[in-house]
Amino acid sequence: MQESGKQAKAGHLMRLLNIPVARRFGVFDELHQFSDGRALSDHFRTQCAKHFGHAGVRFVEYLIQQGDADFANVLSHLETQFPCPDNQTARAASKFALYAMAGELAIEAGILPWPLGSALAACQAMYQQWTLARGSGLTEHRQILQNVSDFLLKHGDSKFTDKMNPQEKPRADRSGWYVDRAGERIYLFTSAALREAGGNFDFNRVLDALETAQWIVEHDKGKRSKKTAISGVGKLNLYWLQPNADEDHA
Structure with missing residues (x-):
């Protein structure tokens, strides 16, 4: 397959x-x-x-x-x-x-x-x-986490822009932004990019897997996205993800 x-x-x-x-x-x-x-x-x-x-x-x-x-x-x-x-x-x-x-x-x-x-x-x-x-956990959840990890490994440097640097040149086919905190990088996915990263799984299942794994680190009350102000763009609903490098999703 x-x-x-x-x-x-x-x-x-x-x-x-x-x-x-x-x-x-x-x-x-x-x-x-x-x-x-x-x-x-x-x-x-x-x-x-x-x-x-x-x-x-x-x-x-x-x-x-x-x-x-x-x-x-x-x-x-x-x-x-x-x-x-x-x-x-x-x-x-x-x-x-x-x-x-x-x-x-x-x-x-x-x-x-x-x-x-x-x-x-x-x-x-x-x-x-x-x-x-x-490994441990539901098979679909592990596969979703693996899909998102693979997406970031492939596009993390090429499709995400530094949120704190509005002067940075926009990336072609941008998937979102990132912020660095205490040596850790948080990726701010657009909805379209996260759907792509999740693969062929239903989007709600993708969000369930990310939430269960505690990869969603910031969100608005009652939601899994966060309305975020982006310089030169406006306010967008973005998904703040911080992948856990130790997560068992092999």
């Missing part, structure tokens, strides 16, 4: 979970008693060719043989093994729990030659990696 210039939304990220694989050799970090990575790779190739096409059929047969087994209750129990702090995380946790249940049932059926609990442990490890990579 990024290559086509589109942006992934929270729903996309929940339907297609992105699990980081950051180990040095990936699956070959553990050789499982084989002499080297090549031997393990050859074993994978041989076993895949030998068992291709029948494991899935056998798994379905096993499920049918269980008759009235309460798989829903089994799944509910497994979901408790995947702690989730919010609704979006809960959706992902349910997927990992389902994968774990399928793996454990395949072990019980003798389809997978693994010890009981192996599938659950593997899914818990993947879930942990996913949650660590995802």
Whole structure:
């Protein structure tokens, strides 16, 4: 989606979970008693060719043989093994729990030659990696903060004018102004610029994310913008933002 210039939304990220694989050799970090990575790779190739096409059929047969087994209750129990702090995380946790249940049932059926609990442990490890990579907070909020940060990184020096220096030459396609206080820079966004910086998200959601992150540092009562006097321009409703460099929105 990024290559086509589109942006992934929270729903996309929940339907297609992105699990980081950051180990040095990936699956070959553990050789499982084989002499080297090549031997393990050859074993994978041989076993895949030998068992291709029948494991899935056998798994379905096993499920049918269980008759009235309460798989829903089994799944509910497994979901408790995947702690989730919010609704979006809960959706992902349910997927990992389902994968774990399928793996454990395949072990019980003798389809997978693994010890009981192996599938659950593997899914818990993947879930942990996913949650660590995802970070804290709502996915949409983090994406919005990232969008605004990227906008400032790209245009902060070229599209914002020093509010305290009315003699400064106006910037082409200006996005707003800035003021420096105690070594920190506050950006005064125009509404149009902030809509652009927020990406394809609804503007109210953009403002919600900025307010929740406490990036809006000044505003009029009951509003999230501030009527600001700009020399040579007049009074404008601007959004006073001070991005938090320590904010976790990776």
